[in-house]
Amino acid sequence: MAKAPIKPITLKELAAMLELSQSTVSRIINGEATAHRIAEETQQRVLHAAALNGYVANTMARGLRQKRTYTIGVIVPEISEGYSTTVISGIEDELLKDGFFYFVVSHRHRADLLDGYPRMMLARSVEGIIAVDSSINEDLPVPVVSVSGHTHRDGVINIELDHDLAARLALAHLKSLGHRQIAFIKGQPFSSDTDLRWKAIVQAARELQLAIDDQLVVQLRSPDPGTGPGEDVTRQLLQAKHPFTAIFAFNDVTAIGAISALREASLRVPKDISVLGFDDIMAASTHHPPLTTIHQPLRSMGQAAAGTVLSLIRDDAPHPRPAAITVYPKLVVRKSTGHVAHHTESSAQVSDMRSITIQSNEATS
């Protein structure tokens, strides 16, 4: 309704119009009124005037005095795609709740950028850093939480998916559909999930007594976002002419690319080839056919990351902290996977093994 004042009002001005000292007004605004024996009536007057004038303390000045900025830095590989941005939206949730803001920078897999960002953020006095799918190679004087960054370093807490469970869910699903010749598309070498995931797959395959044929394993190389790389490696896979009945892709975007390549080769999904994705980004459910995929609780991971930095920032006590917080995937069965051969049964349901479990390590005092 009311037009915003052109210039934010300062504490001094507010104090002047109330004929009070800045100290008094400041204390009231910050809820330390009773501790300083300020008359109830005065409190009301001040609070009212503050609201009326839309007083908001200048963050710079406050930060300078308190040596706090209520700001954290977020480092992601890309801003435009679904993975990081979903995590970011989870981060935002938690942060804003506590009055924190955040800077975002993306490095697009350029090492020079990645290396420079932590210092830049520190020069901005961030109180903590969250790295999404990116690994930080320095020791920093602020708390660092990493989402899917599997370089285990001292002082860096990881938010990570239970890749073993993910692999088991995926392979058990494909096995139950009768697939024995499964092709795998591994992630790019620079993606921090790649290794861990692959190890988990190898392990799960062993447990389930599924053989992994090296000829059917390809790896994404191109750093390009989008479906191109997935398409390329799938073509490559088809040209090798080793028969397979299913593809387990590194992520949904890749799975979508794979489907395009299959279609191009006149192969039907899932009738001829089943395709299993990973992540469960929005496009997964709207794609045609809708993607069967391993759901990652990306938003929760962002929330957990933010919650963790916040608690690290609050705690001074170095009581033993977990090195990692684990979140759990779900198998989401849609239409891109089906029985091998000519049987077709449609089964669309979410089989969740465990619900997401996040321990917030708040101070218990």
Place this chain on the structure above:
Amino acid sequence: MAKAPIKPITLKELAAMLELSQSTVSRIINGEATAHRIAEETQQRVLHAAALNGYVANTMARGLRQKRTYTIGVIVPEISEGYSTTVISGIEDELLKDGFFYFVVSHRHRADLLDGYPRMMLARSVEGIIAVDSSINEDLPVPVVSVSGHTHRDGVINIELDHDLAARLALAHLKSLGHRQIAFIKGQPFSSDTDLRWKAIVQAARELQLAIDDQLVVQLRSPDPGTGPGEDVTRQLLQAKHPFTAIFAFNDVTAIGAISALREASLRVPKDISVLGFDDIMAASTHHPPLTTIHQPLRSMGQAAAGTVLSLIRDDAPHPRPAAITVYPKLVVRKSTGHVAHHTESSAQVSDMRSITIQSNEATS
């Protein structure tokens, strides 16, 4: 290599160890040495000591004094989807180039949040604000640039698409394919593009002598992101049983939803019904069928927005500024549109009418 210093050194400390005043050190660090006649030798001493001790000016203190923060605020509706995030990545490009950082907040169409954000950002002393598909209802003491926010207010520069051209491209395309009964899905009332776009469509239809049948016009209502709303209104459209041969959707996500609904009704796209999207988000090209759509140069729009705030921040002179910067759409023909009836010709090409034109209004001095 070197571990980050645990505690940053201050100007005062640096000055003390150099036995110089803070003023002098500050001036040298900020490159104002010659303007203040500081001896060359002193400069070297200072610069060397600064580097050695890893001195970095405290951003808070500097910001407080100079009333500069090299930070701008970005307000978007949602962080997780493709429209805003593509714009953001364009914004980031331009901003980082000039050493600016940015805060992001999303309002999720909640008016209370939207109203509060500008103040919060001002309390953080941002030097400018970019609002993406969101309208700012206050006069702010900093430059505001709006991307697709069509509330024309004084002092707010809009980055906007040429909707007239977009409408003409779209309708001319559909008309050339023989469509006469075209259904329209209008945007949500809160989306700032909705009105302008609709007016442009009405105008273009008139020019092309295409009749708009009110019975074939529906509007998105739900604020939910994703394809749900598009699916819903399309079902509604089908139930009304007014025949149509094409749908022009408000955006790609809606178009994808529409296709799902059509499929559900056993209608083939584009054989039975053509669907035309808008925006050209990443999913548009990877969808099956790939979407024919009106491409918006979202990234460029972000860059233009950032470039514009930066130039507004630099200029003090209030020389006449454009109220808007226009960018131009392209028609991207893929596979979701086709000839009406039983003809099928595949035409896949980008017909661009004009290339993107952006006037950067740099100071000319």
Place this chain on the structure above:
DNA sequence: TTTCCGTGCGCAATCGATTGCGCACATTGG
């Protein structure tokens, strides 16, 4: 009447950097 105490609030320093103004000394011209 003096001392005490509780109530209610203000003074002034501080955080770290920037900046308008001005001072001290050396050199040079007259």
Place this chain on the structure above:
DNA sequence: CCAATGTGCGCAATCGATTGCGCACGGAAA
């Protein structure tokens, strides 16, 4: 020998909020 000019740098205020310490006043107790 004195003034003028140039060279090199420092003083102190300032940005806006926070905070340790302390002051003034009125009433009660001694």
